[in-house]
């Protein structure tokens with residue numbers, strides 16, 4: 375029986391059978407030998423997900439600084455699993471397997487595949503036998519067992535370990551392997567290098583594998599490509615030769631003239647750089663959670679407080695945390711550090727206080743939005759159970775369509791548990807897979823649905839694009855993400871569309887005082903994260 379892999383757009387691709395592998399390798403071999411006659415270096419990118427697909431295209435798009443001709447031939451390699459195989463045929467058609475807001479992504483992939491012919495994709499790992507350089511972009515997740523207690527979680531090393539073993543069993547002796555995956559500190563030297571050394575020894579190779587590390591700092595959004603190519607990088611190698619090779623490779627493919635490269639002595643240092651960088655961000659966001667509650671209880675508008683503080687140049691990167699801290703990296707990276715200290719580096723003492731608490735605070739901040747919604751409805755003489763509630767903004771950050779670990783998911787799940795009938799609007803999101811396919815996404819048994827009751831119906835949620843239709847008849851609207859269109863929403867229009875006064879919950883300082891006042895004048899109730907001054911506006915309106 376043929377198995378299929380179905381793309382998010384619903385296209386169905388048959389998964390190749392074992393007897394197709396040999397012909398696929400022949401196809402790659404002949405393309406590689408043609409590329410070699412052009413003097414191109416062969417680069418295999420393992421894992422063509424959010425990062426790997428775009429990194430592969432950036433490498434394929436590079437030209438030799440002297441000749442102006444393409445200097446690299448890139449093979450994106452991906453497991454032929456039902457969940458991921460579709461990315462291979464899609465890439466080979468010149469289409470991006472990742473949906474990105476950056477207008478540079480689609481043309482770059484199509485240019486490299488169809489015109490320059492410097493990019494192909496395959497499911498056959500044997501392509502590694504032909505590589506001069508391998509870039510590893512597979513995931514390394516941190517799975518949490520409990521909501522709000524990341525200490526009981528663990529790093530999911532399986533995909534990375536399997537990939538490294540596959541690489542060690544196949545690559546030529548002098549091939550450079552570059553781990554770009556965000557890993558638990560110590561992984562490159564103490565997990566990956568031993569796996570590769572063992573595989574080399576089994577093949578009778580007695581030189582050290584050339585293994586290096588350089589993490590990604592990619593930011594989803596309109597500048598996806600330049601956040602990889604035109605951005606500062608940090609790298610390191612397991613030995614002197616690997617360090618020199620990785621430096622040379624990154625200088626060839628990235629804009630290191632404008633964005634200087636930092637070369638570190640050891641991989642554990644570059645790995646730790648990434649983890650500390652993201653733990654720092656997660657911590658400064660988490661720290662505002664308690665001040666957000668302080669503000670709500672004491673008539674203070676934290677949005678204005680932050681704005682005032684940001685006038686000081688030394689404090690100008692303070693960010694209001696919204697309904698939680700999502701995205702792929704900030705919720706997990708500190709966990710990788712916490713886990714590595716114990717399970718890779720072998721320490722038994724408990725040194726982590728702040729990083730762990732920060733992640734727990736961020737993971738549960740969204741629950742408070744459900745409190746605010748309940749209280750706002752109560753003040754209007756209504757209750758959550760049975761109320762229609764519209765959540766505006768499913769993604770984790772403004773003006774992007776990335777829903778991974780968004781605070782909004784916690785909001786929807788908690789309110790659903792409390793009996794609300796949830797609707798969702800987001801101009802940037804077509805499908806909210808975390809809900810629609812919660813039984814299998816991000817993996818079976820990993821959905822946040824496991825932390826709440828009453829979640830079954832959420833598979834039927836469809837993200838709406840027409841706000842006027844979505845809002846019709848709702849009793850509450852939650853402004854969860856400051857997407858540009860939400861900043862323009864007019865209170866009169868909202869009440870008109872809803873056809874009655876409603877509860878308005880602002881999670882991100884989206885409403886200015888004028889709009890808050892107008893909502894009260896229209897008979898609405900307004901509540902907001904971190905904005906205690908709303909009570910004052912309400913009293914002023916009521917006094918009139």
Ligand SMILES: NC(=O)c1ccc[n+]([C@@H]2O[C@H](COP(=O)([O-])OP(=O)(O)OC[C@H]3O[C@@H](n4cnc5c(N)ncnc54)[C@H](O)[C@@H]3O)[C@@H](O)[C@H]2O)c1
Pocket residue numbers: 420421422423424425426451452453458461511512513514533534536537554555556557590591592593594702703
């Ligand atoms: N997405 C971001 O915004 C971002 C930002 C900075 C760093 N990173 C880091 O980059 C890394 C990759 O993240 P991503 O967002 O691309 O993840 P992803 O899940 O989108 O992609 C990983 C890909 O690797 C594939 N894969 C898994 N095992 C494989 C194997 N054995 N052989 C071949 N392919 C395999 C998966 O099927 C998937 O397509 C992570 O460590 C992440 O933390 C991501």
